[in-house]
Amino acid sequence: MDASLKRQLCWIGGAFLFIFALDQLSKYLIIQNIPQDAPFRGDVFFHFTHQRNTGIIGGAFGSIPWVAKVLPFFALGILYYLFKQLNKASLLQAISYGMIWGGALGNIVDRMRLGWVTDFFQFNFYFIPFNFPWKYYPAFNIADAGIMIGVFTLLFTLNPNPEESTEAEEHAPSNS
Numbered sequence: 001m002d003a004s005l006k007r008q009l010c011w012i013g014g015a016f017l018f019i020f021a022l023d024q025l026s027k028y029l030i031i032q033n034i035p036q037d038a039p040f041r042g043d044v045f046f047h048f049t050h051q052r053n054t055g056i057i058g059g060a061f062g063s064i065p066w067v068a069k070v071l072p073f074f075a076l077g078i079l080y081y082l083f084k085q086l087n088k089a090s091l092l093q094a095i096s097y098g099m100i101w102g103g104a105l106g107n108i109v110d111r112m113r114l115g116w117v118t119d120f121f122q123f124n125f126y127f128i129p130f131n132f133p134w135k136y137y138p139a140f141n142i143a144d145a146g147i148m149i150g151v152f153t154l155l156f157t158l159n160p161n162p163e164e165s166t167e168a169e170e171h172a173p174s175n176s
Helices: 003-033 065-083 089-113 143-155 162-171
Strands: 045-052 117-123
Touching: 003 045, 003 089, 003 117, 003 143, 065 089, 089 117, 089 143, 117 143
Parallel strands: none
Antiparallel strands: 045 117
């Protein structure tokens, strides 16, 4: 194993462990300290809640439990493919990738163990004077945040055609 791959795997593993552990600990603390489906505060922008999400993002497919259990495994297949696209020298890509894995496995463990995921961050855009579908934004957790931050970061840092950028650099006029 070359040094750059070893370094990349260490950063991926560290980010994975951080998100996974923080996610599991935070869900445990919420379950122990906040009653499930406690009344929400309509007059604050952010509060902690305790909701069981049997679906996926925003509760989608909650009435079809097998979809919420199977779909994440397809996502893991995509993650495996993405690993081959990572730049071994990119610390940001390695951390982002680890965050996605940590979040994905944090939620998968909960779905398989409990049948749901505990969501607890709740935002309420009560101050906006007009209605829109997610004025009371669906609750989410640290795993979800890790996945989203990781995905958006990878979208902005992955180069889908690394050969093209190498060729462009080789044929670029020199400034000397």
